[in-house]
Amino acid sequence: MTQRITVVEKILGANERLATENNKILNNAKVVGLNLMASPGAGKTSLIEKTIHGLGSRLRIAVVDGDIATSIDADRAAAAGALAVQINTGGECHLDAVMLGQALAALDLSAVDLLIVENVGNLICPAYFPLGTHKSVLIASIPEGDDKPYKYPGMYQGVDALVINKTDLLPYIDFDMDYFRRGVEALNPGLITFPLSCKTAEGMDSWLDWVSEVASEAKGSTFE
Numbered sequence: 001m002t003q004r005i006t007v008v009e010k011i012l013g014a015n016e017r018l019a020t021e022n023n024k025i026l027n028n029a030k031v032v033g034l035n036l037m038a039s040p041g042a043g044k045t046s047l048i049e050k051t052i053h054g055l056g057s058r059l060r061i062a063v064v065d066g067d068i069a070t071s072i073d074a075d076r077a078a079a080a081g082a083l084a085v086q087i088n089t090g091g092e093c094h095l096d097a098v099m100l101g102q103a104l105a106a107l108d109l110s111a112v113d114l115l116i117v118e119n120v121g122n123l124i125c126p127a128y129f130p131l132g133t134h135k136s137v138l139i140a141s142i143p144e145g146d147d148k149p150y151k152y153p154g155m156y157q158g159v160d161a162l163v164i165n166k167t168d169l170l171p172y173i174d175f176d177m178d179y180f181r182r183g184v185e186a187l188n189p190g191l192i193t194f195p196l197s198c199k200t201a202e203g204m205d206s207w208l209d210w211v212s213e214v215a216s217e218a219k220g221s222t223f224e
């Protein structure tokens, strides 16, 4: 029993060290990294597409997509105009710092200002594997239900920003926004939050402004 705990700690410790290396690589290249996490289908790739369309003329954007299989999401990011690398984890439910390190090596970082990492759709495991990016962003979505902060506290605790996607569906789904926000506030007080719809673009400007600010301010300054 004790041996098993030790192994887990070693894996997480090794991941932390490699995340620090990734962070140095990003800082040296003056690339700002975002780690997007969410449940499957919350709208990670949709938000990445909108972000490329909104900021691609001002920022050189690269996308690293993590999925168990296929290159569907990297193909979408490339079609939207970004440099894109797909990582297939082959069953792992999260990206780790080794995987991101390999993706960084495959990218010409001198041609990148902003790196967006789309983590594997999962509300548990990605929270425990920092990648070396500068900011972590969680995307919640209305159809998932308003109880998710209460059921997946680890994910909500560790992020720097929260997107609430699919607000266009609020009229059709029982989603108590006050209950949801109270749960978030208890776990991550003052968390900056962007309610928006990738479908209608409502609320998108605030998100794009925040990404622009992070890209200009966070270069080389923070690590997570």
Ligand SMILES: Nc1nc2c(ncn2[C@@H]2O[C@H](COP(=O)(O)OP(=O)(O)OP(=O)(O)O)[C@@H](O)[C@H]2O)c(=O)[nH]1
Pocket (backbone or CB within 6 Å): 038, 039, 040, 041, 042, 043, 044, 045, 046, 047, 073, 120, 121, 165, 166, 167, 168, 169, 196, 197, 198, 199, 200
């Ligand atoms: N109504 C509505 N649908 C949306 C919105 N954003 C995304 N979708 C839809 O939600 C589905 C999933 O979107 P994706 O962007 O592929 O989600 P994802 O989080 O990248 O999914 P995985 O990578 O498979 O985990 C697609 O059918 C999108 O068209 C939105 O704001 N409103």
Ligand SMILES: [Mg+2]
Pocket (backbone or CB within 6 Å): 044, 045, 046, 073, 118
């Ligand atoms: Mg996706």
